[in-house]
Amino acid sequence: MLNVISAVLVLGLLGALFGALLAVASKIFEVKKDPREEAVLGKLAGANCGGCGYPGCAGCAAAIVAGEAPVTACAPAGPDAAAAIAEIMGQSAAVGEREVAFVRCNGGTAAAKRFEYVGIRDCGAATKVAAGPLECAWGCLGLGSCVEACKFGAMRIGPNGVAVVDEEKCTDCMACAAACPRKLIVSVPASKKVRVMCLNQDKGKAAMSVCENACIGCGLCERECKKDAIHVVNGIASIDYGKCVNCKLCTKVCPRDAITPIATPEEKEKYKEIKKRQAEAAKQKAAAKPSLAKK
Amino acid sequence: MKELTTLVTITIGAILSNNFIFSQFLGCCPFMGVSKKIDTATGMGFAVVFVMGLASAITWCVYNWILVPLNLVYMQTVAFILVIAALVQFIEMFLQKSVPALYTALGVYLPLITTNCAVLGVALLNIQNSYNFIESVVYGVTGGVGFLLAIVLLASIREQLVFADYPKAFEGFPIALVSAGLMALAFMGFSGLDIFK
Numbered sequence: 001m002l003n004v005i006s007a008v009l010v011l012g013l014l015g016a017l018f019g020a021l022l023a024v025a026s027k028i029f030e031v032k033k034d035p036r037e038e039a040v041l042g043k044l045a046g047a048n049c050g051g052c053g054y055p056g057c058a059g060c061a062a063a064i065v066a067g068e069a070p071v072t073a074c075a076p077a078g079p080d081a082a083a084a085i086a087e088i089m090g091q092s093a094a095v096g097e098r099e100v101a102f103v104r105c106n107g108g109t110a111a112a113k114r115f116e117y118v119g120i121r122d123c124g125a126a127t128k129v130a131a132g133p134l135e136c137a138w139g140c141l142g143l144g145s146c147v148e149a150c151k152f153g154a155m156r157i158g159p160n161g162v163a164v165v166d167e168e169k170c171t172d173c174m175a176c177a178a179a180c181p182r183k184l185i186v187s188v189p190a191s192k193k194v195r196v197m198c199l200n201q202d203k204g205k206a207a208m209s210v211c212e213n214a215c216i217g218c219g220l221c222e223r224e225c226k227k228d229a230i231h232v233v234n235g236i237a238s239i240d241y242g243k244c245v246n247c248k249l250c251t252k253v254c255p256r257d258a259i260t261p262i263a264t265p266e267e268k269e270k271y272k273e274i275k276k277r278q279a280e281a282a283k284q285k286a287a288a289k290p291s292l293a294k295k
Numbered sequence: 296m297k298e299l300t301t302l303v304t305i306t307i308g309a310i311l312s313n314n315f316i317f318s319q320f321l322g323c324c325p326f327m328g329v330s331k332k333i334d335t336a337t338g339m340g341f342a343v344v345f346v347m348g349l350a351s352a353i354t355w356c357v358y359n360w361i362l363v364p365l366n367l368v369y370m371q372t373v374a375f376i377l378v379i380a381a382l383v384q385f386i387e388m389f390l391q392k393s394v395p396a397l398y399t400a401l402g403v404y405l406p407l408i409t410t411n412c413a414v415l416g417v418a419l420l421n422i423q424n425s426y427n428f429i430e431s432v433v434y435g436v437t438g439g440v441g442f443l444l445a446i447v448l449l450a451s452i453r454e455q456l457v458f459a460d461y462p463k464a465f466e467g468f469p470i471a472l473v474s475a476g477l478m479a480l481a482f483m484g485f486s487g488l489d490i491f492k
Binding site: 003010011018021022026030031 | 362367
């Protein structure tokens, strides 16, 4: 009996002693933490994707509380979370439109190959071997470094060997963009569906020879656009999303099918037809006008 | 002189021939869990060295000054777990205050040292081998150094494994386990090192 009591007493005392020591230590080694940090951390996406540029969600929360990062720093969490964080921080969030990642290449199997690459399945490694297996110096290598980087399962390599983004799942964290050695992945407004699927800055024949789907900088789209939203800059068509209204006229005149959604031959034909008719109508109108004036 | 020889034997035994990971298979959880990067592996290794050294010292005192006089030797496991848990808590606080980078890098594995069998193992083995205080501390520290060696070696191998061409099914832990097994085989080569006995 005495044995039991002494055992309980000794272990109890030991536990109490260690507890007291820990209590003292916790005061000495106390880390002053802003309570807002916990609250902000709770609102972040929690994927530790690193898309914000800080080491994990805790780092991002600390940066937001310190005022180094904007309240919208966490793209994956979305505008609702940004608003909630803004409330914690006592600011109002400038909530922007939802954006998604987009791969600016549609080459893949349509792009000319210089050699068959059989090395490590990593895009960065592939670019180190004689500047990559593709003739095109801008094209997607399709080895899936972005797929690996995506924490949300939103990237995959499409059937034509080019990375594609699942826009439903994409949170615009842009971890894929950081992983892409060709810098092909850009952030675009999710609502704007018209996008140029090429970054090849070569012009005309040079671009044509490296890829069947390359933008050749011909400028047809630029002339077609009624809103002055698409321009050929550095040999590549690029869209100003402040002006684009999703009318898709540029897709219908692109001779290289480099603008998504790619218009089918029928659609293109139909558009040509309409244009022809419009031109004729305009001609007739012009011809009719002088006679009207005479009367 | 004899004292010194014993210490050298303990040291070589703990680091090479009786390595905690490779021949006693203690502490395998953090060994597999934190061995992806050399940086964090080194941090974890030093944390374990520190905890094992300190735990050896304190458990020796607790055992010989409290448990033995009071005839409570049968409570040693409970008492040791208490000591180790408190120690790890203390180290966690200390790291969070002074080395926050290491604290975040170790993450969940730091509290896991609490239930690390290598730490409890070293405390129990000290008693089993009836080491004196100095021998206990040396065994604890060198046992930790053995763990450090093992985890840094495995982390180096795993960093290189990224570039290796192995079947996809082996990706991640399987290939790491295979590597660890091969390393254990290699460390068996040291078992002939009984020169000081």
